[in-house]
Amino acid sequence: MxxxxxxxxxxxxxxxAGALVLSACATDAGGNEGTDAGGNGGSETITLTxxxxxxGDDPTTVGPTMKxxxxxxxxxxxxxxxxxxxxxxxxxFALLRGxxxxxxxxxxxMTFTNSTTLEFQNGLLGMGEYYSPEERxxxxxxxYGTDTQKIDGEPYVTPLLSEGNLMYFNKARVxxxxxxxxxxxxxxxxxxxxxxxxxxxxxxxxxxxxxxxxAASWYIQNGTAQLLTEEELRQSAEDPSFxxxxxxxxxxxxxxxxxxxxxxxxxxxxxxxxxxxxxNNFAAGxxxxxxxxxxxxxxxxxxxxxxxxxxxxxxxxxGNLYGDFVVAGPGVGWSITNWSETPDLAAEYIKFTQSQEPxxxxxxxxxxxxxxxxTAPASEFPAVQQIxxxxxxxxxxxxxxxxxxxxxxxxRNGTVLLLxxxxxxxxxxxxxxxxxxATQ
Amino acid sequence: xRKDGLILGSKSxxxxxxxxxxxxxxxxxxxxxxxxxxxxxxPSVEAIIMSFTRWDPGYDSPFIGLRNYENALADPxxxxxLLNQLFFLLAVPLWTVLPLFFAAxxxxxxxxxxxxxxxxxxxxxxxxxxxxxxxxxILSPGGPxxxxxxxxGLGSLATSWLANPDTVKPVIVVVIAWATMGTGVVIFSAALxxxxxxxxxxxxxxxxxxxxxxxxxxxxxxxxxxxVWVAILFITVFVSMFPWIYTLTKGGPGNASATLDFRIYESxxxxxxxxxxxxxxxxxxxxxxxxxxxxVVVAKLRKRWKVES
Numbered sequence: 001m002x003x004x005x006x007x008x009x010x011x012x013x014x015x016x017a018g019a020l021v022l023s024a025c026a027t028d029a030g031g032n033e034g035t036d037a038g039g040n041g042g043s044e045t046i047t048l049t050x051x052x053x054x055x056g057d058d059p060t061t062v063g064p065t066m067k068x069x070x071x072x073x074x075x076x077x078x079x080x081x082x083x084x085x086x087x088x089x090x091x092x093f094a095l096l097r098g099x100x101x102x103x104x105x106x107x108x109x110m111t112f113t114n115s116t117t118l119e120f121q122n123g124l125l126g127m128g129e130y131y132s133p134e135e136r137x138x139x140x141x142x143x144y145g146t147d148t149q150k151i152d153g154e155p156y157v158t159p160l161l162s163e164g165n166l167m168y169f170n171k172a173r174v175x176x177x178x179x180x181x182x183x184x185x186x187x188x189x190x191x192x193x194x195x196x197x198x199x200x201x202x203x204x205x206x207x208x209x210x211x212x213x214x215a216a217s218w219y220i221q222n223g224t225a226q227l228l229t230e231e232e233l234r235q236s237a238e239d240p241s242f243x244x245x246x247x248x249x250x251x252x253x254x255x256x257x258x259x260x261x262x263x264x265x266x267x268x269x270x271x272x273x274x275x276x277x278x279x280n281n282f283a284a285g286x287x288x289x290x291x292x293x294x295x296x297x298x299x300x301x302x303x304x305x306x307x308x309x310x311x312x313x314x315x316x317x318x319g320n321l322y323g324d325f326v327v328a329g330p331g332v333g334w335s336i337t338n339w340s341e342t343p344d345l346a347a348e349y350i351k352f353t354q355s356q357e358p359x360x361x362x363x364x365x366x367x368x369x370x371x372x373x374x375t376a377p378a379s380e381f382p383a384v385q386q387i388x389x390x391x392x393x394x395x396x397x398x399x400x401x402x403x404x405x406x407x408x409x410x411x412r413n414g415t416v417l418l419l420x421x422x423x424x425x426x427x428x429x430x431x432x433x434x435x436x437x438a439t440q
Numbered sequence: 441x442r443k444d445g446l447i448l449g450s451k452s453x454x455x456x457x458x459x460x461x462x463x464x465x466x467x468x469x470x471x472x473x474x475x476x477x478x479x480x481x482x483p484s485v486e487a488i489i490m491s492f493t494r495w496d497p498g499y500d501s502p503f504i505g506l507r508n509y510e511n512a513l514a515d516p517x518x519x520x521x522l523l524n525q526l527f528f529l530l531a532v533p534l535w536t537v538l539p540l541f542f543a544a545x546x547x548x549x550x551x552x553x554x555x556x557x558x559x560x561x562x563x564x565x566x567x568x569x570x571x572x573x574x575x576x577x578i579l580s581p582g583g584p585x586x587x588x589x590x591x592x593g594l595g596s597l598a599t600s601w602l603a604n605p606d607t608v609k610p611v612i613v614v615v616i617a618w619a620t621m622g623t624g625v626v627i628f629s630a631a632l633x634x635x636x637x638x639x640x641x642x643x644x645x646x647x648x649x650x651x652x653x654x655x656x657x658x659x660x661x662x663x664x665x666x667x668v669w670v671a672i673l674f675i676t677v678f679v680s681m682f683p684w685i686y687t688l689t690k691g692g693p694g695n696a697s698a699t700l701d702f703r704i705y706e707s708x709x710x711x712x713x714x715x716x717x718x719x720x721x722x723x724x725x726x727x728x729x730x731x732x733x734x735x736v737v738v739a740k741l742r743k744r745w746k747v748e749s
Contacts, residue, residue: 093710094709094710097708097709097712098709100498101496101497101498102497102498103498119712122496122498122499211600211603268581268600270600270603270604270693271580271581271599271600271601271602271603271604272580272581272600404711404712405711408706408710408711412690412691412692412693412694412695413692413693413694415603415692415693415694416605416692416693416694416696419604419605419693421605421693421694422694430516430517433515433516434711437511437515437711437713437716438711438712438713440494440507
C-alpha cells in the first residue's frame with residue numbers, strides 16, 4: 001500500500017491545480033475566439049446580436065415580423081448575421097442589469113423611449129452621431145420624447161414604434177346600455193354617467209385587469225397628460241427625480257378607487273392581468289368600454305368584434321389644460337451597448353428597422369404603429385383608421401414619465417389600490433420613497 | 441494501519457482531543473472546501489463589504505457608510521416583509537405535523553399503501569416553479585377552486601385567492617404544505633419503519649388508540665428527525681421561498697406575500713439597488729443567526745432540564 005507522503009500530496013495537488021488552470025485558459029480562449037470572429041470585419045462573417053422582448057413575448061405577430069426584418073437586413077448586408085435573442089418582458093430588465101454589470105451581451109438592446117432607460121446608461125452608447133437633424137425629426141416623438149433622454153447631450157435610445165392609449169368600446173354593448181355609440185361623451189362626468197347606465201343595464205361598464213398593475217400606469221399617463229403643464233411634462237421626461245405626487249397621479253388613483261367603489265369595473269379585476277385575460281374578455285364582447293394601448297385594436301379585436309369595435313379619445317377630465325389629443329409618443333426603442341465591437345453596424349441595423357418598409361411591415365403584419373412619420377399607414381378597418389387619424393392630432397403628447405422604481409411599486413400595488421387596501425396618498429408616498437432611494 | 445489496508449498519515453491530537461485531519465482527508469475535502477469558499481464565503485464577505493457602498497456592479501461603488509441599512513430599515517415595505525416572514529415561520533408546525541400525521545396513518549396500515557405513498561410523494565418530484573404556475577391557474581378567479589365553490593352553492597366564498605391580501609398568505613402556506621408533505625412523509629415513514637415496533641405493540645397492548653400512540657410514541661420516537669425537519673423548514677422559510685413567491689404572487693398584492701429572499705432579488709435586479717440588497721442580505725443573515733442561537737440555547741436548556749429532572 002502506498003503511503004501518501006507530503007511530496008506526493010503536493011504533486012497531486014499541483015496536477016489538480018494545473019488542470020484547473022488549463023481548463024480555465026481553454027474556456028477563456030474559446031470565449032475570445034467567438035468574440036474575435038464576431039468582431040472582425042473584412043470577408044469574415046460578422047454577427048450582430050440583438051435582444052428584444054418583442055421576439056420573446058410575441059410568437060404570432062410582431063415577433064415573426066421582426067425576424068423577417070432581420071432577414072431583410074441580412075440580405076441587404078451579405079456577411080452579416082443577425083442573432084435575435086427573444087426574452088420575456090417579465091425578466092427583461094433584470095437580465096439587462098446583469099449584462100451591464102458583466103459588461104457583456106448583445107450589441108443592440110430593446111429599451112423604452114423614456115427616462116427609465118437612463119438607469120442603464122452605464123452600459124449604453126450615446127447615439128447622437130448616428131442621426132442627422134432631419135432623421136431625428138422624421139421619427140414620431142423623437143423631437144419631444146427622445147431628445148429629452150440625453151445625458152451630456154447624448155440620446156441613449158431611439159424609437160422603433162409609437163405608443164399610446166385610447167378608449168375602445170363595443171358598439172353593441174354601448175347600445176345595450178342605452179347610450180349612443182356614435183356619440184361617446186367627451187367630458188369625464190358624462191362618460192361616467194354612461195358607465196352607470198351600463199351597470200344598470202347589466203352590462204360590465206369598464207373592462208379591467210389589475211393583477212399586473214399596468215392599467216394603473218395608463219390612468220397616470222392620461223391624468224398627467226391632461227393636468228400637468230408642458231413645462232412640468234418636459235421636466236418629468238428629463239428628470240428621474242420629478243415628484244410622483246402631483247395633480248395627475250392623484251386624479252388617476254382616486255379615479256380608479258372611485259370607479260371600483262361604484263362597481264363600474266370588471267368584477268374580480270384584481271385577479272386578472274390586463275395583457276392577456278382582460279384583453280381577451282373585451283375581445284369576447286364582455287364589456288362596453290376598454291381602456292387600452294394603440295396596438296390592441298388592429299390584431300386583437302378586428303376579427304372577434306369587427307364593426308362593433310369603436311375607438312374614442314380618453315374623456316376630458318376636469319382641469320384639462322389641452323384640447324383634443326391622444327396620449328401618444330415614442331414607445332419601445334433600441335439602444336446600442338457600449339461594449340459592442342460593431343457599433344456602426346448596430347446603428348445601421350437600428351436605422352434600418354426605422355425605415356419605411358420595415359415600419360410598414362410592423363404595422364401591416366404586427367399591428368404596431370410606426371415610429372417613422374414618413375410611413376403613412378392606412379387601414380380598411382375603420383377602428384384602426386380612426387386610430388391612425390388620431391395620431392395626426394397636433395396636440396398629441398405623452399403624460400408623465402414614471403421612474404423605473406416608482407413604476408415597479410405601482411405595478412406591485414395596483415391590486416391593493418383597486419381593493420382599497422392602500423390609500424392613494426400612501427401609494428404615492430411609497431412610490432416616491434422608492435424613487436428617492438434610486439435618485440439619491 | 442486500518443483494517444482495509446489504507447495507511448493514513450500520522451495523526452496527532454489537538455488539545456481538545458480531536459484528531460488532526462490527515463493530508464489524504466484534506467484531499468477529499470478540498471473540492472468541497474474550494475467550492476464553499478469560492479461560491480459562498482467570498483461572495484458573502486464581498487456582499488457584506490458592498491453593503492456599505494452604493495454598489496454598482498462592474499463600476500465605481502463609493503463608500504456610503506450605513507446609508508443602505510438606514511434605507512432598508514426605514515422602508516415601510518421592508519417591515520411588511522419581515523412580518524410576512526414571521527407569518528411563514530408560524531406555519532412551520534403545520535408543515536411538520538401534517539407529514540408526521542400521514543406517516544403515522546400509513547404505518548398504521550391503509551389499503552394499498554404504495555398508492556397512497558405515490559400520491560403523497562408526487563408533489564415532491566415536481567419543481568416549485570412548475571407547481572407555482574400550476575396553482576396560479578388552479579386559484580385564478582375563473583379557476584377550478586372557484587368553479588367548485590360555485591358548483592356547490594358556495595359562490596360567495598369565491599375570490600381572487602392570490603390577489604386578495606387577506607387570503608394570499610394562508611393560501612401560500614397551504615400550497616407549500618401540500619408540496620412539502622411528500623418528502624416529509626417519506627422521511628418520517630422511513631424513520632418509523634426503522635424504529636422499534638415493540639414500542640407500538642406495547643402501546644397497543646396498553647390500549648392506546650391512534651392519537652395516544654401519535655402523542656406518546658410517534659412524536660418521542662421521531663423527535664431527532666422532527667428537529668432536523670424543522671431546521672430544514674426554518675431555513676426554507678428564509679432562503680428558499682423565492683420560487684414559490686416568484687411564480688405565485690411576485691410578492692403581491694402590494695407587499696402582502698413578499699419574503700426576504702424575494703425582496704433582495706427585487707432590490708437588486710428590479711430596482712437596481714444592489715447596495716440595499718446587500719444590506720438586506722446582511723440583515724437576513726443576522727436574523728437567521730440570532731434565531732438559530734435562540735434555538736441552540738433552548739435545546740441546551742431543555743437538555744439540562746431533562747437531566748436535572
